[in-house]
Amino acid sequence: MSTSTEAIGQTPTKSCTHCGVHLELNVNWQEAQARQKKYWCNTCKQANNDSRMFVDGKYVSYNHPLYKAGRYRSFDDAAFSSLENYERSTEGMVYIITNPAWPKWVKIGMAVDADDRCNGYQTSSPFRDYSVVATISTKDRRKAEALAHTIAEKLTTDRRNEWFKLKPSQAKQVLAQVETELNGL
Numbered sequence: 001m002s003t004s005t006e007a008i009g010q011t012p013t014k015s016c017t018h019c020g021v022h023l024e025l026n027v028n029w030q031e032a033q034a035r036q037k038k039y040w041c042n043t044c045k046q047a048n049n050d051s052r053m054f055v056d057g058k059y060v061s062y063n064h065p066l067y068k069a070g071r072y073r074s075f076d077d078a079a080f081s082s083l084e085n086y087e088r089s090t091e092g093m094v095y096i097i098t099n100p101a102w103p104k105w106v107k108i109g110m111a112v113d114a115d116d117r118c119n120g121y122q123t124s125s126p127f128r129d130y131s132v133v134a135t136i137s138t139k140d141r142r143k144a145e146a147l148a149h150t151i152a153e154k155l156t157t158d159r160r161n162e163w164f165k166l167k168p169s170q171a172k173q174v175l176a177q178v179e180t181e182l183n184g185l
Helices: 031-035 042-047 075-081 083-088 114-122 141-155 168-183
Strands: 013-015 022-024 053-055 058-060 070-072 092-098 106-111 131-138
Touching: 053 075, 070 075, 075 114, 092 114, 092 141, 092 168, 106 114, 106 141, 106 168, 114 131, 131 141, 131 168, 141 168
Parallel strands: 053 070
Antiparallel strands: 013 022, 053 058, 092 106, 092 131
């Protein structure tokens, strides 16, 4: 790491603390970083920004209902670290999950993110064979899930909590009906 003096008209230079790339003031680093005694190139700064949220290595927008800066393995981890946001947040998804071990059954549930929820189920299956069949996004996931359960219950001969003895095509029709009713169409 070298520093030139401004007394002789040269631009101060540093090296990125993270990757070691040569930095030039106002080209790929800013003075504000210098006050923190961290010199990161713009690429490393973006990748390591403490004010961003990442779930399973993927960037999550500030607009997400469970946004909380940090790095999390799943949305469940993020939700429980920010339980207050999770309880207040109504947005999310209603989903249908299936598993070939129970070919005549579908699960109709709710989550902030259906794929993240499915990943949680995968840990209980040695074959990692749960799959999301269909989803709908909604402003009120609790209300939409309750409506989906009411509709599905009329179509099934058997129900076990959130699991319904339905064909996936019937469950998809349930979600389509929920979407229609919630949108007032």
